[in-house]
Amino acid sequence: MFSKKAIGSILFSLLPFLSAKGYSAVKLESGTLSEKWIHGSASCSSNTDPAIQVHPYNENLTILRQSKCINYEGPFIYLFFGETRAIMFDTGATKSAISFPIQKTIEELLVQHYGVAERANIQLVVAHTHGHGDHVAGDTQFKGKANTIVVGITASAVSKFFGLKSWPEGSAEFDLGGRILxxxxxxxxxxxxxxxxxxxxxILISGDTLYPGRLYIRDWAAYRKSVARLTAFLADKEVTHVLGAHIEMSTTPGVDYPVGTTYQPSEHDLPLTKETLDLLNTRLLDLGALPQEDIQDDFIIYPL
Ligand SMILES: [Zn+2]
Ligand SMILES: [Zn+2]
Known part of the structure; x- marks a missing residue:
């Protein structure tokens, strides 16, 4: 029906669609983000929110948020399920298992996902986006627990665990069993x-490097390089959401909530995009070598 040449030219004309933006044809697993996160209260003493909000993005990824009434940081925590391992990033801002039962909550999620018997064959990796107190305080609840490994919080401990050979250059793959991070x-x-x-x-988990809030920068030169490297790393990848560890912006562009607030009634959405990261990278390039504050609609560059 078609000549070889005709088939060839049809395939050729399809090529731009097949390789649109250079993305691979792998279908990404979809999910849903919470419409409304717990966001503290005008009166925390009479607040009835749970200490931890648990939101299934889909059956293989759970997003948790700590109540701002327990700690004003109200950090987000991410739990990824694989076939042989599960990994969580960050353990929250509070040590106490009584006011903030993060280990118990995660354990219940693991049993729910894998079943009681299979949970014993699954390793839980407790890792961190970074070593600040509001992301590691819950670690003590996990130490010594069965089938649980807690990753250290120094750059050398993190490099060693993930096999990052030339920190901060390069990247490493971490296999959860049928799922590569x-x-x-x-x-x-x-x-x-x-x-x-x-x-x-x-999904990209961006921790405190990029979220809708004040991006506190301690090492300006290192931060600029990191954002440029991350931008380059993602250039050929499809990014559905950029999910950070906090929300501090309001729904009014460029306006953040005060530091330490325990009530954010109209806070910014959690997800940012690859375009937000690109904008951050462009702003950092434009600002140059000297640290400067810079207010954008969705984030504030905030050198310390
Ligand atoms: Zn931090
Ligand atoms: Zn933080």
Whole structure:
């Protein structure tokens, strides 16, 4: 019906669609983000929110948020399920298992996902986007627990665990069993900071390096390089959402909530995009070598 030449030219004309933007044809697993996160209260003493909000993005990724009434940081925590391992990034801002039962909550999620018997064959990896107190305080609840490994919080401990051979250059793959996470060192906010790209959902976990809020920068030069490296790393990848560790912006562009607030009634959405990261990279290039504050609609560059 078609000549070889005709078939060839049809295939050729399809090529731009097949390789649109250079993305691979792998279908990403979709999910849903919470419409409304718990966001503290005008009166925390009479607040009835749970200490931890648990939101299934899909059956293989759970997003948790700590109540701002327990700690004003209200950090987000991410739990990825694979076939042989599960990994969580960050353990929250509070040590106490009584006021903030993060280990119990995660254990219940693991049993729910794998079943009681299979849970014993699954390793839980407790890792961190970085080593600040509001991301590691819950670690003590996990130490010594069965089938649980807690990753250290220095850059050398993180490099060693993930097999990052030339920190902060390069990236490493971490296999959860049928699911690869890519780990990219991004120091600058803090020395041991990493970003995590999930090949299954196309989600990027960006910690405190990029979220809708004040991007506190301790090492300006390292941060600029990290954001440039991360931008380059993602250039050929599809990114569905950039999910950070906090929300501090309001729904009014460029306006943040005050530091330490325990009530954010109209806070910015959690997800940012690859375009937000590109904008951050462009702003950092434009600002140059000297640290400067810079207010954008969705984030504030905030050198310390
Ligand atoms: Zn931090
Ligand atoms: Zn933080």
């Amino acid at each position: 890519q780990i990219v060192p991004i120091p600058g906010h803090e020395d041991s900071h990493i970003a995590v790209y999930d090949q299954q959902t196309g």
